[in-house]
Amino acid sequence: MLPVLDGDFRVSLQGSPENELQLCLESGDPEVQTMEAADAVFINSGDNPFKLMKESIKLLSKIKGNFKHIEDKEIPANLDWFGWCTWDAFYKAVNPAGIEEGLKR
Template sequence: MGTCGKDIPLETQFMLVESKDNTEGEHDDAPTMYTVFLPLLEGNFRAVLQGNENNELEICFESGDNAIETNQGNYLVYMHAGTNPFEVINETVKAAEKHMQTFLHREKKKLPSFLDWFGWCTWDAFYTDVTAEGVEEGLKSLSEGGTPPRFLIIDDGWQQIGSEGKDTNCVVQEGAQFASRLTGIKENAKFQK
Protein backbone atom coordinates (compact mmCIF):
# COMPACT_ATOMS: atom_id res chain seq x y z
CA MET A 1 0.00 0.00 0.00
CA GLY A 2 1.22 3.45 -0.75
CA THR A 3 0.18 6.96 -1.65
CA CYS A 4 2.93 8.17 -3.97
CA GLY A 5 5.39 7.00 -6.60
CA LYS A 6 8.28 6.29 -4.26
CA ASP A 7 6.06 3.77 -2.42
CA ILE A 8 5.96 1.45 -5.46
CA PRO A 9 8.45 -1.36 -4.79
CA LEU A 10 10.88 -2.80 -7.31
CA GLU A 11 9.61 -5.73 -9.37
CA THR A 12 5.93 -4.67 -9.14
CA GLN A 13 4.15 -6.97 -11.58
CA PHE A 14 0.60 -5.72 -11.01
CA MET A 15 -0.75 -2.49 -9.56
CA LEU A 16 -4.28 -1.34 -8.75
CA VAL A 17 -4.59 2.40 -8.07
CA GLU A 18 -7.58 3.94 -6.32
CA SER A 19 -8.35 7.59 -7.12
CA LYS A 20 -11.20 10.08 -7.43
CA ASP A 21 -12.61 11.12 -10.81
CA ASN A 22 -12.10 14.88 -10.65
CA THR A 23 -12.48 15.54 -14.39
CA GLU A 24 -15.24 18.07 -13.68
CA GLY A 25 -13.52 19.73 -10.72
CA GLU A 26 -13.09 18.45 -7.19
CA HIS A 27 -16.31 17.13 -5.66
CA ASP A 28 -16.83 15.09 -2.50
CA ASP A 29 -19.28 12.87 -4.39
CA ALA A 30 -16.89 12.20 -7.29
CA PRO A 31 -16.84 8.49 -8.12
CA THR A 32 -13.92 6.38 -7.01
CA MET A 33 -11.91 5.15 -9.97
CA TYR A 34 -9.71 2.06 -10.07
CA THR A 35 -6.89 1.84 -12.58
CA VAL A 36 -4.94 -1.35 -13.26
CA PHE A 37 -1.35 -1.25 -14.48
CA LEU A 38 -0.35 -4.65 -15.87
CA PRO A 39 3.27 -4.93 -17.12
CA LEU A 40 3.58 -7.23 -20.14
CA LEU A 41 6.07 -9.57 -21.77
CA GLU A 42 7.42 -8.76 -25.23
CA GLY A 43 9.77 -11.15 -26.96
CA ASN A 44 12.82 -11.70 -24.75
CA PHE A 45 11.83 -8.84 -22.46
CA ARG A 46 9.55 -8.34 -19.49
CA ALA A 47 8.28 -5.12 -17.99
CA VAL A 48 7.89 -4.35 -14.29
CA LEU A 49 6.92 -1.20 -12.44
CA GLN A 50 8.85 0.67 -9.78
CA GLY A 51 8.77 4.06 -8.12
CA ASN A 52 11.62 6.49 -7.77
CA GLU A 53 12.65 9.18 -5.29
CA ASN A 54 10.96 11.85 -7.45
CA ASN A 55 7.58 10.12 -6.83
CA GLU A 56 7.42 9.01 -10.45
CA LEU A 57 6.27 5.67 -11.80
CA GLU A 58 8.98 3.96 -13.85
CA ILE A 59 8.72 1.05 -16.25
CA CYS A 60 11.72 -1.26 -16.12
CA PHE A 61 12.05 -3.32 -19.32
CA GLU A 62 14.66 -6.05 -19.16
CA SER A 63 15.68 -9.43 -20.54
CA GLY A 64 17.50 -10.76 -17.49
CA ASP A 65 20.63 -11.07 -19.64
CA ASN A 66 23.16 -8.21 -19.67
CA ALA A 67 24.07 -9.11 -23.27
CA ILE A 68 20.49 -8.56 -24.51
CA GLU A 69 19.42 -4.94 -24.18
CA THR A 70 16.99 -2.52 -25.78
CA ASN A 71 15.72 0.99 -25.20
CA GLN A 72 12.32 0.50 -26.81
CA GLY A 73 9.27 -1.71 -26.81
CA ASN A 74 5.83 -1.70 -28.39
CA TYR A 75 3.65 -3.06 -25.59
CA LEU A 76 5.08 -2.47 -22.12
CA VAL A 77 2.10 -1.96 -19.82
CA TYR A 78 -1.64 -2.43 -20.26
CA MET A 79 -3.82 0.06 -18.37
CA HIS A 80 -7.55 -0.11 -17.76
CA ALA A 81 -9.84 1.96 -15.51
CA GLY A 82 -13.35 1.78 -14.15
CA THR A 83 -15.45 2.14 -11.01
CA ASN A 84 -15.58 -1.55 -10.01
CA PRO A 85 -12.12 -2.91 -9.12
CA PHE A 86 -13.11 -6.54 -9.68
CA GLU A 87 -14.47 -5.83 -13.17
CA VAL A 88 -11.44 -3.68 -14.02
CA ILE A 89 -9.04 -6.49 -13.07
CA ASN A 90 -11.08 -9.11 -14.94
CA GLU A 91 -11.36 -6.96 -18.07
CA THR A 92 -7.62 -6.18 -17.93
CA VAL A 93 -6.66 -9.85 -17.93
CA LYS A 94 -9.12 -10.62 -20.73
CA ALA A 95 -7.72 -7.78 -22.86
CA ALA A 96 -4.14 -8.95 -22.24
CA GLU A 97 -5.18 -12.52 -23.13
CA LYS A 98 -6.69 -11.36 -26.42
CA HIS A 99 -3.70 -9.16 -27.31
CA MET A 100 -0.89 -11.49 -26.31
CA GLN A 101 -2.48 -14.85 -27.20
CA THR A 102 0.01 -16.65 -24.94
CA PHE A 103 -2.26 -17.61 -22.04
CA LEU A 104 -5.90 -18.26 -21.17
CA HIS A 105 -8.08 -16.38 -18.71
CA ARG A 106 -8.92 -18.44 -15.63
CA GLU A 107 -12.53 -18.84 -16.77
CA LYS A 108 -11.28 -20.86 -19.77
CA LYS A 109 -8.88 -23.07 -17.82
CA LYS A 110 -9.57 -26.47 -16.35
CA LEU A 111 -8.39 -26.71 -12.74
CA PRO A 112 -5.59 -29.24 -12.27
CA SER A 113 -6.51 -32.27 -10.18
CA PHE A 114 -3.73 -31.68 -7.65
CA LEU A 115 -5.73 -28.73 -6.29
CA ASP A 116 -7.86 -31.34 -4.53
CA TRP A 117 -4.78 -32.58 -2.68
CA PHE A 118 -3.19 -31.30 0.48
CA GLY A 119 0.32 -29.98 -0.05
CA TRP A 120 2.90 -28.27 2.11
CA CYS A 121 5.19 -25.33 1.37
CA THR A 122 8.25 -24.89 3.58
CA TRP A 123 8.25 -21.08 3.42
CA ASP A 124 5.76 -20.47 6.25
CA ALA A 125 7.49 -22.98 8.49
CA PHE A 126 11.14 -22.13 7.89
CA TYR A 127 11.45 -18.97 5.77
CA THR A 128 15.12 -18.97 4.68
CA ASP A 129 16.25 -21.58 7.24
CA VAL A 130 15.25 -24.65 5.20
CA THR A 131 17.23 -27.79 6.05
CA ALA A 132 16.84 -31.42 5.06
CA GLU A 133 16.20 -32.29 8.72
CA GLY A 134 13.52 -29.60 9.03
CA VAL A 135 11.73 -30.77 5.89
CA GLU A 136 11.86 -34.38 7.04
CA GLU A 137 10.56 -33.46 10.51
CA GLY A 138 7.77 -31.33 9.03
CA LEU A 139 6.63 -34.13 6.72
CA LYS A 140 6.77 -36.61 9.59
CA SER A 141 4.76 -34.30 11.87
CA LEU A 142 2.05 -33.74 9.26
CA SER A 143 1.82 -37.47 8.52
CA GLU A 144 1.65 -38.43 12.19
CA GLY A 145 -1.05 -35.79 12.65
CA GLY A 146 -3.21 -37.51 10.05
CA THR A 147 -2.62 -35.06 7.19
CA PRO A 148 0.17 -36.43 5.01
CA PRO A 149 0.90 -34.01 2.16
CA ARG A 150 0.69 -35.38 -1.36
CA PHE A 151 3.09 -32.76 -2.68
CA LEU A 152 5.86 -30.58 -1.30
CA ILE A 153 7.10 -27.15 -2.31
CA ILE A 154 10.57 -26.36 -0.99
CA ASP A 155 10.83 -22.57 -0.80
CA ASP A 156 13.77 -20.92 0.93
CA GLY A 157 13.12 -17.42 -0.36
CA TRP A 158 16.30 -17.35 -2.43
CA GLN A 159 15.21 -14.38 -4.53
CA GLN A 160 15.55 -11.23 -2.47
CA ILE A 161 13.86 -8.18 -3.93
CA GLY A 162 14.18 -5.00 -1.94
CA SER A 163 14.60 -1.29 -2.49
CA GLU A 164 17.97 -1.20 -0.76
CA GLY A 165 21.03 -1.05 -2.97
CA LYS A 166 23.36 -4.01 -3.45
CA ASP A 167 26.42 -4.12 -1.24
CA THR A 168 29.33 -4.10 -3.69
CA ASN A 169 31.68 -5.25 -0.92
CA CYS A 170 29.56 -8.34 -0.22
CA VAL A 171 31.47 -11.53 -1.00
CA VAL A 172 28.33 -13.70 -1.26
CA GLN A 173 26.04 -12.77 -4.12
CA GLU A 174 22.34 -13.49 -4.52
CA GLY A 175 21.77 -17.18 -5.23
CA ALA A 176 25.11 -18.21 -3.71
CA GLN A 177 23.31 -19.66 -0.68
CA PHE A 178 22.60 -22.74 -2.81
CA ALA A 179 26.20 -23.75 -2.22
CA SER A 180 25.29 -24.74 1.35
CA ARG A 181 21.52 -25.20 1.42
CA LEU A 182 19.64 -28.47 1.13
CA THR A 183 22.72 -30.49 0.25
CA GLY A 184 21.55 -33.44 2.34
CA ILE A 185 18.23 -34.08 0.59
CA LYS A 186 18.29 -37.33 -1.38
CA GLU A 187 15.49 -38.83 -3.43
CA ASN A 188 14.07 -42.07 -2.15
CA ALA A 189 13.69 -45.27 -4.17
CA LYS A 190 10.32 -44.09 -5.48
CA PHE A 191 12.04 -41.32 -7.47
CA GLN A 192 15.24 -43.09 -8.48
CA LYS A 193 15.48 -44.49 -12.01
Protein backbone atom coordinates in the same frame (compact mmCIF):
# COMPACT_ATOMS: atom_id res chain seq x y z
CA MET B 1 -1.87 0.18 -15.86
CA LEU B 2 -0.83 -3.46 -16.07
CA PRO B 3 2.83 -4.28 -16.86
CA VAL B 4 3.17 -7.28 -19.19
CA LEU B 5 5.87 -9.39 -20.82
CA ASP B 6 7.29 -7.67 -23.90
CA GLY B 7 9.37 -10.00 -26.05
CA ASP B 8 12.44 -11.01 -24.06
CA PHE B 9 11.62 -8.60 -21.26
CA ARG B 10 9.75 -8.72 -17.97
CA VAL B 11 8.11 -5.39 -17.26
CA SER B 12 7.33 -3.74 -13.95
CA LEU B 13 6.21 -0.34 -12.75
CA GLN B 14 8.24 1.27 -9.99
CA GLY B 15 8.57 4.54 -8.16
CA SER B 16 11.62 6.79 -8.40
CA PRO B 17 13.35 8.92 -5.75
CA GLU B 18 11.78 11.90 -7.54
CA ASN B 19 8.31 10.43 -6.84
CA GLU B 20 7.77 9.56 -10.50
CA LEU B 21 6.39 6.36 -12.00
CA GLN B 22 8.99 4.45 -14.02
CA LEU B 23 8.65 1.60 -16.48
CA CYS B 24 11.36 -1.01 -15.87
CA LEU B 25 12.18 -3.67 -18.49
CA GLU B 26 14.45 -6.53 -17.41
CA SER B 27 15.75 -9.42 -19.50
CA GLY B 28 17.79 -11.15 -16.81
CA ASP B 29 20.61 -11.32 -19.37
CA PRO B 30 23.15 -8.47 -19.61
CA GLU B 31 23.66 -9.31 -23.32
CA VAL B 32 19.97 -8.67 -24.13
CA GLN B 33 19.35 -4.93 -24.24
CA THR B 34 16.92 -2.55 -25.92
CA MET B 35 15.81 1.07 -25.96
CA GLU B 36 12.33 0.19 -27.33
CA ALA B 37 9.21 -1.35 -25.83
CA ALA B 38 6.15 -1.89 -28.01
CA ASP B 39 3.73 -3.79 -25.73
CA ALA B 40 5.07 -3.24 -22.22
CA VAL B 41 1.97 -1.84 -20.51
CA PHE B 42 -1.74 -2.57 -20.91
CA ILE B 43 -3.94 0.40 -19.97
CA ASN B 44 -7.66 0.20 -19.18
CA SER B 45 -10.08 2.21 -17.05
CA GLY B 46 -13.19 1.66 -14.98
CA ASP B 47 -14.96 2.38 -11.69
CA ASN B 48 -14.57 -1.02 -9.97
CA PRO B 49 -10.90 -2.06 -9.55
CA PHE B 50 -11.73 -5.76 -9.06
CA LYS B 51 -13.94 -5.93 -12.15
CA LEU B 52 -11.41 -3.83 -14.07
CA MET B 53 -8.54 -6.21 -13.29
CA LYS B 54 -10.58 -9.27 -14.28
CA GLU B 55 -11.74 -7.66 -17.54
CA SER B 56 -8.24 -6.40 -18.30
CA ILE B 57 -6.69 -9.86 -17.87
CA LYS B 58 -9.36 -11.37 -20.14
CA LEU B 59 -8.78 -8.68 -22.81
CA LEU B 60 -5.02 -9.04 -22.57
CA SER B 61 -5.37 -12.81 -22.91
CA LYS B 62 -7.21 -12.36 -26.20
CA ILE B 63 -4.72 -9.78 -27.46
CA LYS B 64 -1.55 -11.68 -26.51
CA GLY B 65 -2.93 -15.18 -27.14
CA ASN B 66 -0.30 -16.87 -24.96
CA PHE B 67 -2.18 -17.33 -21.67
CA LYS B 68 -5.72 -17.75 -20.34
CA HIS B 69 -7.69 -16.16 -17.51
CA ILE B 70 -8.21 -18.60 -14.64
CA GLU B 71 -11.93 -18.89 -15.48
CA ASP B 72 -11.01 -20.16 -18.95
CA LYS B 73 -8.47 -22.74 -17.76
CA GLU B 74 -9.17 -26.42 -17.31
CA ILE B 75 -8.67 -27.25 -13.63
CA PRO B 76 -6.00 -29.95 -13.25
CA ALA B 77 -6.82 -33.02 -11.17
CA ASN B 78 -3.88 -32.47 -8.81
CA LEU B 79 -5.20 -29.05 -7.75
CA ASP B 80 -6.85 -30.49 -4.64
CA TRP B 81 -3.58 -31.74 -3.15
CA PHE B 82 -0.86 -29.55 -4.70
CA GLY B 83 -2.68 -26.24 -5.24
CA TRP B 84 -2.07 -23.52 -7.83
CA CYS B 85 1.25 -22.70 -6.24
CA THR B 86 3.63 -23.90 -3.58
CA TRP B 87 2.01 -21.55 -1.05
CA ASP B 88 -1.30 -23.43 -1.44
CA ALA B 89 0.44 -26.74 -0.89
CA PHE B 90 3.02 -25.87 1.80
CA TYR B 91 2.08 -22.50 3.32
CA LYS B 92 5.11 -21.46 5.43
CA ALA B 93 6.99 -24.76 5.04
CA VAL B 94 8.08 -24.35 1.40
CA ASN B 95 11.36 -26.15 0.71
CA PRO B 96 13.00 -27.91 -2.26
CA ALA B 97 12.53 -31.40 -0.83
CA GLY B 98 8.81 -30.83 -0.26
CA ILE B 99 8.29 -29.47 -3.76
CA GLU B 100 10.15 -32.43 -5.28
CA GLU B 101 8.09 -34.87 -3.21
CA GLY B 102 4.85 -33.14 -4.26
CA LEU B 103 5.82 -33.37 -7.92
CA LYS B 104 6.61 -37.08 -7.57
CA ARG B 105 3.16 -37.73 -6.08
